[in-house]
Amino acid sequence: MTPRFLASLEHPRECKQCEKKGQRRSPRLVREIAHDFKTDLRFQSAAIDALEEATSPGSSKSSIPFFKTSVSTGFNMEIIGGREVSPHSRPFMASLQYGGDHICGGVLIHPQWVLTAAHCHFRFPKSQSSKVVLGAHSLSKNEASKQTFKIKKFIRFPGFTTDPKSNDIMLVKLHTAAILNEHVQLLHPRAKTDIKAGTKCQVVGWGATDPECLTPSDTLREVTVTVISRKICNSRDYYNHNPIITRTMLCAGDARGQKDSCQGDSGGPLVCKGAFHALVSGGRKCGDAKKPGIYILLTRKYQAWIKSNLAPSHAD
Known part of the structure; x- marks a missing residue:
């Protein structure tokens, strides 16, 4: 499907509600992708990254092929x-991060394994910049309860497909085992x-x-x-x-x-x-x-x- 927005690009605009929170509004064309494609656009951050790269000064790209891939393979959620919730009342939660940014959630099901969605893998092109944070309540604060791990490997379910969407499940192995305590626990x-x-x-x-x-x-x-x-x-x-x-x-x-x-x-x-x-x-x-x-x-x-x-x- 050809996205209808390509003839009318616009830069991200600030909306008052987002501005008050120090957040930026998603550009109209990105919101249109979400409406226009067969899949959802709960992977907007990847689309915006691609847009900024494709429309930046000096860019040699004449089209935005990455949009279709990003949109059709991701469903990030809010x-x-x-x-x-009360701090640390959900001790099984994991934050999957790339380049210091939160990308996806996950569940600690074993001291060395996190269960998450397979489409999240598309946001981790370089494993050395990827990490998993356990024991967190605040993403920004230096909490003593946090345990941070490098990722050893990703294992997507062998039947995972994006079109049609199916089997969206993945295991993430941590480089070392987590230390289980009141802030870091398993959920089976x-x-x-x-x-x-x-x-x-x-x-x-x-x-x-x-x-x-x-x-x-x-x-x-x-x-x-x-x-x-x-x-x-x-x-x-x-x-x-x-x-x-x-x-x-x-x-x-x-x-x-x-x-x-x-x-x-x-x-x-x-x-x-x-x-x-x-x-x-x-x-x-x-x-x-x-x-x-x-x-x-x-x-x-x-x-x-x-x-x-x-x-x-x-x-x-």
């Missing part, structure tokens, strides 16, 4: 309508059954709190969302089978569109009735009642794959 995926529509679940992350601004929240936040049936989510008024919400995926949001996950939250957990059920994956818009967040359900298939990769025989 917390909309949530609240800040235990649920092996589907989640009924209407179930209330919590999603956690450091994503931005305003869909017009791109800066992540400095502190960890959480929001309660409601699971929506696949029949409704695939209906014409919702996603209209684009993408198809399969049995390994689920939708969750809010009837008024005021509670959602979005940019910066990809790879974070969806916890329902105390059980770790799914990972934040994507969605067409942020905070839109008819375009709720899409999550990867941690089915038996995925849990078997996780277990096999964590087995001692796979140690290296």
